[in-house]
Amino acid sequence: MPSLGADMAAGTLTRWDVKPGDHVNSGDTIGVVETDKANVEIEVFESGIVDRLIVQPGAKVPVGTPLALIRGEAEAPAKAPALVRASPMARRLAREYRLDLATIAGSGPHGVVERADVERVAKQAEVRPGPAAPVPPAAPAPQPPAPQPSEGAGMRRAIAAAMTRSNREIPHYYLETHIDFSNAQRALETINLRRSVKERLLPAALLFKAVATALAEVPELNGYWIDDEPHQSERINVGMAIALRQGGLVIPAIHDADAKSLDEIMEAMRDLITRARSGSMRSSDLVDSTITVTNLGDLGVESVYGIIYPPQLALVGFGKIVERPWAENGMIGIRPILSATLAADHRATDGHRGARFLSALERYILQVQPG
Amino acid sequence: MNATEIREAVRDILHRFAPEADLDALAPTADLREALDIDSFDFLNLLNALHDRLGVDIPESDYGRVRTLQTLTEYLTAS
Numbered sequence: 333m334p335s336l337g338a339d340m341a342a343g344t345l346t347r348w349d350v351k352p353g354d355h356v357n358s359g360d361t362i363g364v365v366e367t368d369k370a371n372v373e374i375e376v377f378e379s380g381i382v383d384r385l386i387v388q389p390g391a392k393v394p395v396g397t398p399l400a401l402i403r404g405e406a407e408a409p410a411k412a413p414a415l416v417r418a419s420p421m422a423r424r425l426a427r428e429y430r431l432d433l434a435t436i437a438g439s440g441p442h443g444v445v446e447r448a449d450v451e452r453v454a455k456q457a458e459v460r461p462g463p464a465a466p467v468p469p470a471a472p473a474p475q476p477p478a479p480q481p482s483e484g485a486g487m488r489r490a491i492a493a494a495m496t497r498s499n500r501e502i503p504h505y506y507l508e509t510h511i512d513f514s515n516a517q518r519a520l521e522t523i524n525l526r527r528s529v530k531e532r533l534l535p536a537a538l539l540f541k542a543v544a545t546a547l548a549e550v551p552e553l554n555g556y557w558i559d560d561e562p563h564q565s566e567r568i569n570v571g572m573a574i575a576l577r578q579g580g581l582v583i584p585a586i587h588d589a590d591a592k593s594l595d596e597i598m599e600a601m602r603d604l605i606t607r608a609r610s611g612s613m614r615s616s617d618l619v620d621s622t623i624t625v626t627n628l629g630d631l632g633v634e635s636v637y638g639i640i641y642p643p644q645l646a647l648v649g650f651g652k653i654v655e656r657p658w659a660e661n662g663m664i665g666i667r668p669i670l671s672a673t674l675a676a677d678h679r680a681t682d683g684h685r686g687a688r689f690l691s692a693l694e695r696y697i698l699q700v701q702p703g
Numbered sequence: 704m705n706a707t708e709i710r711e712a713v714r715d716i717l718h719r720f721a722p723e724a725d726l727d728a729l730a731p732t733a734d735l736r737e738a739l740d741i742d743s744f745d746f747l748n749l750l751n752a753l754h755d756r757l758g759v760d761i762p763e764s765d766y767g768r769v770r771t772l773q774t775l776t777e778y779l780t781a782s
Binding site: 521525528529530532535602605 | 721736740742743744747750751754760761762764
């Protein structure tokens with residue numbers, strides 16, 4: 333079960349799209365997992381043959397649980413799985429909870445899986461016995477049904493977990509700058525003037541490109557904080573916070589945004605927003621972001637002081653582009669002004685690096701050309 | 704296409720982007736994006752859908768003239 337975000341503890345396998353014996357290539361989607369936030373198509377990252385499907389549809393398992401066994405084409409067929417030693421009660425409970433005994437560490441003598449082990453894993457994964465589970469003969473009187481969580485409650489729980497962790501663990505520092513957007517606006521107008529509505533660029537495409545370009549100059553903000561140290565990422569995958577109509581948000585990645593043209597970024601945005609809002613994300617969309625960008629300018633917000641999405645190192649916020657009096661070369665004029673904020677992890681970088689990043693971001697926006 | 708047909712087409716398309724909204728309760732002079740919580744991306748898609756349905760390509764410089772249900776319908780009727 334892949335981790336599809338810092339806020340994910342468990343997921344439910346809802347469907348397999350492959351069967352034992354099928355050949356899969358790296359990047360193929362092989363099934364669908366339901367998280368608190370969305371249904372996500374799971375991709376495979378190595379080519380090979382599906383040897384065994386370990387987890388059955390309907391089962392909710394903790395992150396890290398093997399879902400399937402895929403062997404490389406050169407490998408000999410995998411041996412039959414070793415017999416799992418477990419107590420009869422543990423076997424029965426595992427069946428009821430639809431957990432695979434082979435994925436549960438046993439605490440009994442010689443690693444025997446005991447009832448307590450199954451209950452611990454079930455509790456971690458918050459799984460409940462499936463509908464087909466046999467009712468114990470001495471079952472207590474039925475309880476009134478627990479109130480059903482409202483639609484979106486899982487999404488809120490997931491966001492709550494990630495944001496609480498971020499606020500608890502990450503010492504944020506904030507920097508803000510105001511950028512004259514008139515050159516960028518002219519460039520966009522020039523580009524869009526010759527295009528039909530289908531092909532037009534939004535200012536957001538330019539902002540994502542600006543973030544990626546600035547990160548290439550200041551890579552210390554691009555990556556993760558893991559095991560008490562920063563890990564810079566070689567790829568610049570800009571996560572785009574997308575609000576969903578039903579509430580909540582998802583943060584899929586625009587992969588290698590530094591190497592993409594404005595048109596390619598716009599195309600990636602179109603694809604991701606459409607799929608996020610129709611609920612068809614892929615695992616690589618959700619796990620690859622190396623930084624997050626949130627753009628609240630549409631709502632008239634001037635500045636965003638965001639909370640970093642752990643374990644990332646930074647988050648960039650953009651506000652509304654508003655006309656303001658602007659002094660330059662001793663003259664005052666009216667210009668469209670953009671507010672850009674950086675929230676960064678002070679364990680990984682200091683204000684000096686952050687300031688360099690915002691300065692590089694500003695330089696890109698001031699120099700962007702319509703060609 | 705007459706004004707009534709254009710109004711119908713606009714309603715259909717708005718409903719697609721804001722399915723939960725009560726369009727009957729939408730004031731004709733209300734800012735569409737604000738009232739229906741439509742972001743810049745969905746606004747672009749909405750213009751795209753209008754283009755596909757009515758054949759009108761609204762240039763960026765005219766976005767200010769199509770902010771409300773009333774002005775959008777008038778704009779499309781005149782085009």
